[in-house]
Amino acid sequence: MVHPTGLKALLAVVWIVLGVCPLSCAKENDTAELDWEAQRDGMVDMLVSRWDLKDERVIAAMRNTPRHLFVPEEVRAYAYLDTPLPIGHEQTISAPSIVALMTELLKPEPEHIVLEVGTGSGYQAAVLAPLVKHVYTIEIVEALANSARNILRRLGYENVSVRAGDGYRGWPSEAPFDSIIVTCAPNRIPEPLVEQLREGGRMVIPVGEEKGPQELYVLTKERGEIVKRSVLPVIFVPMRGEIQQQKSQ
Ligand code: SAH
Numbered sequence: 001m002v003h004p005t006g007l008k009a010l011l012a013v014v015w016i017v018l019g020v021c022p023l024s025c026a027k028e029n030d031t032a033e034l035d036w037e038a039q040r041d042g043m044v045d046m047l048v049s050r051w052d053l054k055d056e057r058v059i060a061a062m063r064n065t066p067r068h069l070f071v072p073e074e075v076r077a078y079a080y081l082d083t084p085l086p087i088g089h090e091q092t093i094s095a096p097s098i099v100a101l102m103t104e105l106l107k108p109e110p111e112h113i114v115l116e117v118g119t120g121s122g123y124q125a126a127v128l129a130p131l132v133k134h135v136y137t138i139e140i141v142e143a144l145a146n147s148a149r150n151i152l153r154r155l156g157y158e159n160v161s162v163r164a165g166d167g168y169r170g171w172p173s174e175a176p177f178d179s180i181i182v183t184c185a186p187n188r189i190p191e192p193l194v195e196q197l198r199e200g201g202r203m204v205i206p207v208g209e210e211k212g213p214q215e216l217y218v219l220t221k222e223r224g225e226i227v228k229r230s231v232l233p234v235i236f237v238p239m240r241g242e243i244q245q246q247k248s249q
Contacts, residue, residue: 122148
């Protein structure tokens with residue numbers, strides 16, 4: 001006979017595979033027993049082989065970052081499945097594979113000053129934090145910026161600064177940045193972000209329409225010119241704020 005808890009877990013996985021998030025079946029008691037570290041290791045092993053991750057520092061950061069503490073309690077049981085999860089305010093934390101890939105594409109170095117647009121849960125910033133000197137991250141939903149700031153502080157990430165606001169205009173007082181990572185999709189590359197990238201710097205950014213195709217790009221600034229390389233098709237939440245208002249004018 002299948003144990004009821006086992007059956008529940010199996011159903012949860014099936015529902016996730018079908019694209020439906022089974023919020024109601026993730027009870028706190030169910031998750032309390034789970035061995036988070038072992039789950040995280042298992043997930044990272046899978047990511048390394050499936051996505052051919054090569055940067056050992058990035059792999060170590062993925063192993064050490066407690067994703068389950070960055071997601072709401074209702075979905076905590078699924079924190080180490082390679083899937084996006086809801087974080088409230090109609091936003092999602094990206095799938096771990098996309099976080100690992102984008103982090104690797106950024107080529108983080110210990111002396112780098114990095115800008116993130118779209119703090120969300122704070123998880124991507126936490127993955128980056130041990131790999132660089134400082135992460136500046138901007139989130140347009142004030143409640144998300146506040147909760148990300150709180151969890152990052154509680155977990156002891158001292159080199160991450162979180163600001164509530166529209167990331168379209170970047171963070172001019174801290175520019176230029178060695179790299180910029182954008183985790184929401186504008187319909188075109190925001191010019192202020194290009195300006196705030198240092199010569200030789202890299203930007204990893206999804207670009208596309210809200211319901212249309214989106215593509216992940218790596219931009220490099222070489223002798224003042226932007227060189228754009230397309231990586232793969234992706235699905236991100238849209239960049240909101242000024243860029244959308246400009247579009248409707
Ligand atoms: N990096 C996040 C994923 C966030 S999803 C994580 O690790 O959890 C994308 C986020 O971008 C959402 O929280 C959304 O509110 C935010 N966002 C959308 N438009 C924005 C803008 N113009 N400036 C800053 N943040 C924005």
